[in-house]
Amino acid sequence: MSKTMKAIYLYTRYERSWHWLQLALISLLMVTGLEVHGAYALLGFERAVKIHNLVGITWLISFAFFVFWVLTTGEWKQYIPTTKKLFSVARYYAYGIFLGEPHPVPARKESKHNPLQRLTYLGVAAILLPAQMLSGFIYWSYNSWDAWGLNFLSLGIVAMVHTALAFALLSFVIIHVYMTTTGHTVFDHIKAMITGWENVEETIAIEEWEKGK
Amino acid sequence: MQNKPIYLFILFAAAAFLFISTASARENEQVTGIKFADQSNINAEHWNTVDHSKFDALKKKFTAGHDITKACLSCHTEVKKQFMHAIHWTWLSPTGGGLTGKAGYSINNFCISTNKMHDTECNNCHIGWDKKNDGINCLKCHGQSQMDWHQEFKDLKEFQDTGETELVDEIESDIQKNVLKIGLPQRRNCGECHFNGGGGEGVKHGDLDASLIMPKKSLDVHMGIDGANFTCTRCHTTKNHLIAGRVYSTPATSARISLVQDDLAPKISCESCHTDQPHAQGSKPNDHTDRVACQTCHIPTFARAHATQMWWDWSSAGKLKKQRKYQQKDEYHRYSYKSIKGDFKWEKNVVPEYYWYNGSIKALTAKDIIDPSKQPVAMSWPVGSRDDKNARIFPFKVHRGKQPYDMENNTFLTPLLCIENNGYWKTLDWIDSCKRGMQIMGLPFSGKIGFVETSYVFPTTHMVAPRENALTCVQCHNRTHSRLAALTGFYMPGRDRSDLLDFSGWGIALAALAGILLHMLGRIFITAKKEED
Numbered sequence: 093m094s095k096t097m098k099a100i101y102l103y104t105r106y107e108r109s110w111h112w113l114q115l116a117l118i119s120l121l122m123v124t125g126l127e128v129h130g131a132y133a134l135l136g137f138e139r140a141v142k143i144h145n146l147v148g149i150t151w152l153i154s155f156a157f158f159v160f161w162v163l164t165t166g167e168w169k170q171y172i173p174t175t176k177k178l179f180s181v182a183r184y185y186a187y188g189i190f191l192g193e194p195h196p197v198p199a200r201k202e203s204k205h206n207p208l209q210r211l212t213y214l215g216v217a218a219i220l221l222p223a224q225m226l227s228g229f230i231y232w233s234y235n236s237w238d239a240w241g242l243n244f245l246s247l248g249i250v251a252m253v254h255t256a257l258a259f260a261l262l263s264f265v266i267i268h269v270y271m272t273t274t275g276h277t278v279f280d281h282i283k284a285m286i287t288g289w290e291n292v293e294e295t296i297a298i299e300e301w302e303k304g305k
Numbered sequence: 306m307q308n309k310p311i312y313l314f315i316l317f318a319a320a321a322f323l324f325i326s327t328a329s330a331r332e333n334e335q336v337t338g339i340k341f342a343d344q345s346n347i348n349a350e351h352w353n354t355v356d357h358s359k360f361d362a363l364k365k366k367f368t369a370g371h372d373i374t375k376a377c378l379s380c381h382t383e384v385k386k387q388f389m390h391a392i393h394w395t396w397l398s399p400t401g402g403g404l405t406g407k408a409g410y411s412i413n414n415f416c417i418s419t420n421k422m423h424d425t426e427c428n429n430c431h432i433g434w435d436k437k438n439d440g441i442n443c444l445k446c447h448g449q450s451q452m453d454w455h456q457e458f459k460d461l462k463e464f465q466d467t468g469e470t471e472l473v474d475e476i477e478s479d480i481q482k483n484v485l486k487i488g489l490p491q492r493r494n495c496g497e498c499h500f501n502g503g504g505g506e507g508v509k510h511g512d513l514d515a516s517l518i519m520p521k522k523s524l525d526v527h528m529g530i531d532g533a534n535f536t537c538t539r540c541h542t543t544k545n546h547l548i549a550g551r552v553y554s555t556p557a558t559s560a561r562i563s564l565v566q567d568d569l570a571p572k573i574s575c576e577s578c579h580t581d582q583p584h585a586q587g588s589k590p591n592d593h594t595d596r597v598a599c600q601t602c603h604i605p606t607f608a609r610a611h612a613t614q615m616w617w618d619w620s621s622a623g624k625l626k627k628q629r630k631y632q633q634k635d636e637y638h639r640y641s642y643k644s645i646k647g648d649f650k651w652e653k654n655v656v657p658e659y660y661w662y663n664g665s666i667k668a669l670t671a672k673d674i675i676d677p678s679k680q681p682v683a684m685s686w687p688v689g690s691r692d693d694k695n696a697r698i699f700p701f702k703v704h705r706g707k708q709p710y711d712m713e714n715n716t717f718l719t720p721l722l723c724i725e726n727n728g729y730w731k732t733l734d735w736i737d738s739c740k741r742g743m744q745i746m747g748l749p750f751s752g753k754i755g756f757v758e759t760s761y762v763f764p765t766t767h768m769v770a771p772r773e774n775a776l777t778c779v780q781c782h783n784r785t786h787s788r789l790a791a792l793t794g795f796y797m798p799g800r801d802r803s804d805l806l807d808f809s810g811w812g813i814a815l816a817a818l819a820g821i822l823l824h825m826l827g828r829i830f831i832t833a834k835k836e837e838d
Contacts, residue, residue, distance in 0.1 A: 116318075130784040130799045137779035137799055141589065185824075190831040235592040248796030252803055259810030263817040270821035274828075 097276070102204050102290040107167075110158055111285055117151045118261065120144075125258055148228050155225060162217075170205050171214045178207040189274060198292045216264060224261060227254040338583020345564050345578045346533060351489060358485045366477050368465075369458055370434030370442055373484055377443045387546040388441055393432050396422065400554055410670035410746065414617060414684055414706045414759045415503035418671060418719035420745045426723040426730075430498040445497070446490045450483040492518050492528065495537040504646075507613045507639075511655055511702035512767040516610030524610050525768050542572050549573040552764060556664025559695070575599040575769075589778075598662070598697040602776040603769050606654040607702060612637035616650035617706035620756035623733045630733070645730040647707075657700030657765050659789055663689035666762065671746055674715050681705060681758040684717075691794055698792065700765040707758050709739060713751030719743060 103111070124144040127134050135143065162168045180196040185208070188196075197206040205213060230242070231250050237243055275281040276291050284290035357363060362376045378384055388394050396419070397406035405411045407427070412418045419427040428436035432445045435455075444454065457480060464472045500506055500515045507514035522529030527539070541550045550557045550573050558571045563580040570577055579599070584590040590602070607613065622645060625631070630644035639651045668685035669675065675682050689696030709718040720735065721728040721742035729738035735754050743750040781789045782799030789797065 128782075128798055130782075130802060133779070133783075136777075137782050138589075138777060141778065141798075190827050192832065192835060235595075246796070248801065251796055251798065251801075252806055255802075256806055256810065259806075259814060262810075262814045266814060266817040267821060270825070273825075 097291045097293060099289045099291055100199075100201050101288050102199060102201060102284055103288045105288070106161060108285055108288055110154070110161070113154060114151070114158075117147055117154070118265070120147045121151065122258065122262060122265075125254075129255060129258075145232055148225070148232065152225050152229060155221065170203065171210055171217065173211050173214050174207050176207060178211065181206050181208045185274070194293065199290055200292065212264075216261075220257060220260060220264070224254065224257040227257060336583060336585045338579040341563065341565055341580055341583075342578040345572075357487055363484055364481075367480050367484060368461065369439070370454060371440045374434070374440050374443055376484075384443070384546065385441065388432075391546045391548075392551065393546075393548070394441070396431070398554060404670060404672070405554065405668070410672050411668060412671050412684065412717055412719060413503075414704060414708050414761045415509060416722060417708060417717070418742065418746070420719055420721050420742050423726065423745050424721060424723045424728065424742075425725045426504075430502070444484075444487070446494045447487045448483075448494070449488050449491065450486040452479075452483045454480075489536070490538055491536055495541075503614070505614075505640075507608065507611045507651075509614075509704070510763050510767075511607035511613040511657075512604065512763075512765045514608070514611045514613065517767065520610070523771060523774070526771050527769060528767075540572050540577075552664060553666050553668065559664065575603075596691075596697055598699045600700050600764075600766050600769070601659060601698050603772070604657070604700055604765050604767075605770055605774060605776050605780075606656055607700075607765050607768055608653050608655050609768060609770075612639055612651040612653045613655065613702065614639070614649055615652045615655065615702075615704060616648070617646070617704070617708075618648040619709060620647060620707045622647035622729075623735070625733075644733065655702065656788070658703050659698050659700055659792060660687045660762075661689035661691055661693065661696040661792070662687040662699035662701075662764065663693050663696040665689075666764070669717070671717055671719050671748055673717075675710065675717065675757065677710060677712075677715060677755065677757045681760045684759045684761045686760075687762055687764070691792075698789065702763040702765055704761045704763070705758065707756045709735060709754050710757045711739075711743075711749075711751050712753040712755040714749055716748065717757075718750065718754065719746050719748070721745065 121144060124135065124140040124147070126132065127140040128137065128144055134140070162171075177197050184193060184196050195206070197203075199206070227250055230245065231247070231254050233240070233242075234247060234250075237245060272281040272285075273279075275284075280291055360380065362379045365372075365376070367373050367376075390399075392399060392406065395406070396408035397403060398409070398411075401409060401411075403409055407419050408422050410418075416424070416427065418424070422428055422431070422437060425436060431437040432442055434440055434442045442454075448454075457476060461473065461476045461480070464476065496513070496515060496518055499510070499513050500517065502509035502513075516524060517528055519530055520528050522532030526532045527535040538548075541548050543549070549571055557573045558577075560570060561574070561576055561581060562570045563576050564570050564572070564578060565580055572578065576583075576594075576599070581594050582591045583594070583599070593602075621642070624642075624644055631642075632640050632644065633642040635641040635649075635651055637651045637653065640646075640649055641651070642648050665688040666685050667688055669682075687699065687701065709720060710716065711718055718739045719742040720738035722730050722738065724731045726741075728742075729735065732738060736752060739754060740750055740752070776788070779799070781787050782797065784800060784802070787797070787800045789800070
């Protein structure tokens with residue numbers, strides 16, 4: 093087992109800023125959203141609604157920049173799902189990690205997501221987040237439903253979809269945060285998302301299927 | 306290079322802060338609703354071309370009320386024609402065909418019925434001399450002196466009969482002087498009846514009582530003497546002596562337009578002056594105005610200065626102490642019991658009940674059959690539902706009580722009450738007072754009297770509080786004690802949720818948390834064990 097470590101520049105400046113901005117936005121949305129949902133009283137309902145609306149719209153706009161970035165830089169290829177080695181990655185997190193086995197698909201510049209990440213991030217970035225933004229936007233525009241011909245919608249259903257997706261997102265965040273501790277050291281992944289530089293094992297070659305032509 | 310993302314983040318945060326602070330600065334600007342209302346109130350000062358003290362018609366000796374009216378009508382020639390049709394005179398609903406109105410078969414759960422105006426005590430509030438028997442009393446609404454005309458003319462006649470000329474002269478000049486004190490109706494004029502309906506101050510309406518004669522702005526922003534200082538007629542505009550604002554079978558106004566859109570629009574609704582988008586541009590309250598009436602948020606409680614009556618139980622009337630009628634008072638110094646009327650409950654700072662309301666109120670009459678097995682029987686109720694596009698959520702005072710009904714005919718009873726005609730207040734005899742009361746109405750009476758619990762509604766529209774005292778969002782948008790808890794059939798953020806969804810949602814999040822904790826413990830212990838090995 094090779095232990096030669098090599099630092100690679102994995103996340104660009106935009107990517108890192110976007111990640112932490114999104115962290116801030118989603119945290120604010122989660123805290124205020126659950127208050128609007130009536131889970132607790134923290135900022136006060138009125139302030140929670142105002143912040144939630146403002147942050148929600150901010151998220152929607154900044155997400156458009158992210159989509160632009162993903163498409164124009166070709167980074168979208170990092171999100172192409174695959175089943176290859178998916179199960180060995182799953183097996184690693186369920187079993188091998190306890191035995192100190194090496195990661196079956198460590199991150200590389202050309203392929204920063206392992207198959208499990210590809211699948212998860214594709215689901216989150218392409219389905220969960222847009223669906224949450226869309227349901228939130230529709231919820232927010234309740235008073236325009238008449239004018240927009242959306243009267244067939246029910247506020248209750250829209251609100252419940254939005255709430256359900258929020259719970260899904262909350263569960264994702266819990267696991268996502270934990271997974272950051274599974275790097276070479278506990279804070280390795282987080283450090284990488286701050287500095288851009290990740291420590292990876294040097295020896296393993298990038299396989300052809302991972303390159304995504 | 307490694308610090309740059311942090312700079313970027315600070316830049317983002319600064320931009321967000323700027324955005325939020327400009328948004329809140331915009332809210333502190335004067336909102337359109339107040340700007341427009343102020344505009345419509347600029348020329349509120351009344352002016353006229355008449356000095357009544359210079360009229361010969363008023364420079365004479367008056368010996369009876371109708372003499373004064375005759376003098377008024379000698380110049381104001383069309384008044385009689387106008388006023389005789391006014392509901393203030395007829396006490397009959399213009400659309401009820403004689404059925405509805407105080408003088409018809411309309412009833413309530415206060416003094417129940419005027420017995421077609423045979424209950425003379427009720428007629429104190431009729432706008433006529435000698436109750437209703439001696440023509441219109443113009444001074445009831447237009448007189449600005451506090452003179453008790455009835456007493457004054459009685460004294461005059463007495464002294465004339467006994468020949469005490471000096472006193473006669475004094476009273477005559479007194480009357481003459483006070484006749485000249487006339488003007489547009491002031492709060493006290495309207496309030497003489499409308500603050501005292503139901504037999505006492507604050508009995509009927511929760512938002513109309515004597516505290517509105519000289520109110521502070523904190524009680525009523527419009528009428529407050531330190532506020533806009535409105536008289537009643539500022540909003541209750543008048544045409545041919547017909548006064549705007551009656552809300553029973555028909556709404557006070559069905560037009561939801563403002564003076565901004567039509568300078569001849571009625572001035573009776575909030576929107577007349579404040580428009581239907583009165584709050585800061587783009588603010589959430591503006592999104593509510595289509596389904597929530599202004600009053601709902603802006604009248605947080607009614608009866609804020611004087612207590613109002615909430616309960617009247619006729620069934621306990623008639624008790625005696627030492628063979629005599631008696632009465633007791635409560636903490637508000639209002640009667641909690643009267644032998645002639647029964648038990649009362651009074652409340653201050655009352656939280657209204659909220660209903661969908663399209664501006665109309667439906668009410669039962671003495672002719673309607675009731676179902677006493679379903680109590681309380683609603684004697685009047687707001688018309689409207691969420692499906693009614695014209696209905697909005699509106700605050701109400703609901704007066705409840707118990708009152709007599711005919712156990713065989715299942716109709717309400719209309720006992721004759723007044724002392725003058727030997728009614729219940731003199732005899733404490735239910736059978737006799739109901740028999741005679743129903744006879745006057747021309748309605749059957751089986752002789753079997755029971756008591757039934759009833760409710761009666763009043764829309765709450767006066768006592769608009771300063772805006773800092775308006776309801777906040779959370780008073781309705783909360784799970785456990787929403788003011789709108791009783792209004793169901795629609796989803797309200799903060800109030801409503803799906804228990805199943807919440808249970809599963811929190812369940813999944815907790816399962817994720819438990820999963821990672823186990824995983825983490827596994828990593829810690831197994832790795833530690835490996836190192837030991």
